Amino acid sequence: MSRTGRLVAVSNRVGPVRGAAAAGGLAVGLVDALRERGGLWFGWSGRTASGRGSLRQEMADGITLATLDLTQQDFDGYYSGFCNNCLWPLMHFRIDLMRFEHRQLEAYRRVNTRFAQSLARLLRAGDRVWVHDYHLIPLAEELRRRRVRQRIGFFLHTPFPPTEILSTLPEHESLIRALFAYDLIGFQTEEDLVRFQEHIRRACGGTAKGGVVTAFGRELRAGAFPIGIDVDQFHRYAFTAPGNREFARMQSVLRGRDQFIGVDRLDYSKGLLRRMDAFGRYLEGHPKAHGKVILLQVAPVSRSDLIAYRSFRQELDREAARVNGRFARFDWTPVHYLNRALPRRTLAGLYRASRVGIVTPMRDGMNLVAMEYVAAQDPADPGVLVLSRFAGAAQYLREALIVNPYDGEETAAAMHLAREMRIQERRRRHEALMRRLRARDVSRWRRDFLAALSEVPAGRQGLRKAR
Numbered sequence: 001m002s003r004t005g006r007l008v009a010v011s012n013r014v015g016p017v018r019g020a021a022a023a024g025g026l027a028v029g030l031v032d033a034l035r036e037r038g039g040l041w042f043g044w045s046g047r048t049a050s051g052r053g054s055l056r057q058e059m060a061d062g063i064t065l066a067t068l069d070l071t072q073q074d075f076d077g078y079y080s081g082f083c084n085n086c087l088w089p090l091m092h093f094r095i096d097l098m099r100f101e102h103r104q105l106e107a108y109r110r111v112n113t114r115f116a117q118s119l120a121r122l123l124r125a126g127d128r129v130w131v132h133d134y135h136l137i138p139l140a141e142e143l144r145r146r147r148v149r150q151r152i153g154f155f156l157h158t159p160f161p162p163t164e165i166l167s168t169l170p171e172h173e174s175l176i177r178a179l180f181a182y183d184l185i186g187f188q189t190e191e192d193l194v195r196f197q198e199h200i201r202r203a204c205g206g207t208a209k210g211g212v213v214t215a216f217g218r219e220l221r222a223g224a225f226p227i228g229i230d231v232d233q234f235h236r237y238a239f240t241a242p243g244n245r246e247f248a249r250m251q252s253v254l255r256g257r258d259q260f261i262g263v264d265r266l267d268y269s270k271g272l273l274r275r276m277d278a279f280g281r282y283l284e285g286h287p288k289a290h291g292k293v294i295l296l297q298v299a300p301v302s303r304s305d306l307i308a309y310r311s312f313r314q315e316l317d318r319e320a321a322r323v324n325g326r327f328a329r330f331d332w333t334p335v336h337y338l339n340r341a342l343p344r345r346t347l348a349g350l351y352r353a354s355r356v357g358i359v360t361p362m363r364d365g366m367n368l369v370a371m372e373y374v375a376a377q378d379p380a381d382p383g384v385l386v387l388s389r390f391a392g393a394a395q396y397l398r399e400a401l402i403v404n405p406y407d408g409e410e411t412a413a414a415m416h417l418a419r420e421m422r423i424q425e426r427r428r429r430h431e432a433l434m435r436r437l438r439a440r441d442v443s444r445w446r447r448d449f450l451a452a453l454s455e456v457p458a459g460r461q462g463l464r465k466a467r
């Protein structure tokens with residue numbers, strides 16, 4: 001491995017570098033890695049422009065940010081269209097919501113080609129390229145066409161669907177084939193890795209032994225690299241200003257009431273409707289909790305240009321209103337529901353003030369909120385995490401109360417159990433969960449992935465023929 005080479009990260013969006021804390025776990029993890037050796041971060045600027053525009057480069061905190069604008073047409077076809085309206089539902093097993101249009105797939109390919117054209121010119125010998133997520137599956141293939149020989153790794157932040165689901169996507173074969181231009185592919189969990197290997201065996205006539213996968217006359221490495229958070233940093237957020245001020249403020253507002261908290265982008269994969277329903281069931285089954293418990297749901301609006309998201313939001317509004325209409329009293333509103341994003345440190349204080357963390361996605365690659373909730377707790381008097389078995393995080397956070405979100409009664413029962421749990425049991429579970437968070441934190445994620453990328457046997461990267 002070249003110790004001198006840069007790390008080149010590529011993601012759909014290039015996030016802010018300063019105050020990256022505001023942008024969520026992934027940006028924090030990447031920024032640290034890029035800072036270590038003066039890396040490059042390449043991707044979309046987040047802006048649309050009338051023309052194609054040219055590559056913009058700027059320095060921030062020792063990191064080179066290289067960004068491109070998208071045309072409105074590319075934004076609609078690539079980002080809103082193929083990425084968010086087709087691949088995202090597919091990856092979350094929601095083929096009922098998947099909308100496929102050939103011209104959107106073309107826009108997806110066009111943007112990936114454009115990214116590759118610009119990026120290829122910026123690369124130096126010895127660089128390691130780390131591409132993120134489903135937006136950029138064809139990128140390596142396009143780079144290889146431009147004679148890029150550096151090591152290129154890919155990390156999928158979402159789940160990898162089973163072959164029956166994946167094969168509903170027209171042209172899925174060309175996307176999977178494109179993955180074989182990477183040297184290393186990382187998944188969130190062993191389950192995702194196994195589904196990928198199964199697909200290669202069953203649908204592509206390939207082989208998968210250990211981490212070595214062959215198909216289409218090519219070979220790559222694949223592994224599970226569960227993402228984590230910066231545990232100590234997040235804990236600090238909850239216990240220092242302004243997080244601790246928000247905690248105190250929340251406590252005085254709660255006046256002894258117990259708070260359940262949910263924090264999710266407003267997305268159908270996050271299980272918000274069924275969560276509201278389960279909370280209603282909990283209140284129905286536990287009249288003594290009336291007036292004493294509230295559910296705070298922070299759900300910043302996302303992808304609101306898509307119909308699936310707009311109608312989902314309306315349904316959720318109705319469901320929250322239904323629970324409130326049914327149970328509220330003049331001095332108590334059970335569901336507090338916000339569509340605004342809050343600063344990260346405020347969130348930390350709110351997690352700390354919450355007796356129960358409710359993380360019940362129907363399907364989720366990992367779920368960082370589950371980890372943040374645990375990290376923000378007071379070890380002397382920690383809250384309890386209720387976690388869906390369909391979040392990747394459930395593979396690791398075994399001491400949470402694991403539920404099946406399709407079972408409203410089970411979820412309601414877990415809410416009750418969590419609220420009633422005795423302090424010794426809460427401490428025991430929290431301690432164990434913190435050990436797990438520390439063992440798989442965000443720096444281990446990037447260390448393990450980059451080490452595995454460096455260990456890919458040297459050769460003609462991406463052109464390695466299967467033996």
Ligand code: GDG
Pocket residue numbers: 021022023024025026157158227263264265298300340341342343344347364365366367368369370372
């Ligand atoms: C994808 C995968 C995978 C949320 N609301 C606010 C806010 N957030 C932050 C959270 C957390 C992040 O956004 C969300 O991360 P998740 O992991 O929960 O979910 P996705 O956004 O769907 O992320 C997922 C992840 O990638 C990483 O690989 O775990 O499975 O779907 O950090 O705190 N942050 C602020 N205000 C909010 O209101 N500041």
